[in-house]
Amino acid sequence: MKTYSGWVIFAAVILFILGVLNVIWGIAAIADSKFFVQDQKYILSNLNAWGWITLIIGLAQLFAAFSLWSGGLYGRVIAILMASISAVAALMSIPAYPFWSLAVFALDIIVIYQVSLYGGAGVESDDRSAARVQAARRDVVA
Numbered sequence: 588m589k590t591y592s593g594w595v596i597f598a599a600v601i602l603f604i605l606g607v608l609n610v611i612w613g614i615a616a617i618a619d620s621k622f623f624v625q626d627q628k629y630i631l632s633n634l635n636a637w638g639w640i641t642l643i644i645g646l647a648q649l650f651a652a653f654s655l656w657s658g659g660l661y662g663r664v665i666a667i668l669m670a671s672i673s674a675v676a677a678l679m680s681i682p683a684y685p686f687w688s689l690a691v692f693a694l695d696i697i698v699i700y701q702v703s704l705y706g707g708a709g710v711e712s713d714d715r716s717a718a719r720v721q722a723a724r725r726d727v728v729a
Contacts, residue, residue, distance in 0.1 A: 594705035595663075598698045599655040602666055605673065605694055606648030613642025616683065637680050644673050655702065663706040670698040 616638025651669040654662035674695035677688045 609645030
């Protein structure tokens with residue numbers, strides 16, 4: 588039976604929440620919602636293009652969260668990659684929504700930290716052979 592680290596599950600939940608929020612904000616930016624700061628100069632293109640970028644990143648983050656829940660190395664790599672891309676995109680979209688971008692950036696950094704530090708913790712299998720248990724007991728007694 589495999590067990591997973593609580594920190595990795597925490598990072599997956601945060602990544603899932605970020606993905607959902609990025610999808611919502613991407614759709615809102617595509618629809619030119621009035622709560623975005625108007626007439627800002629963007630690093631690349633306009634608010635509509637950033638909406639599509641944010642939507643795609645949000646969908647990829649949802650995939651990364653489910654992949655991280657699966658517990659494999661692939662899930663950890665994808666989670667770190669998508670959180671890194673989201674962090675860079677959040678910093679580049681500061682003209683559209685400054686405080687929101689900084690909040691997303693901070694959460695992405697938390698996800699990167701937790702997955703990179705605790706990514707392999709607790710994933711070991713609990714299969715113990717009798718010979719292995721016996722050898723471990725001999726080492727403790729000696």
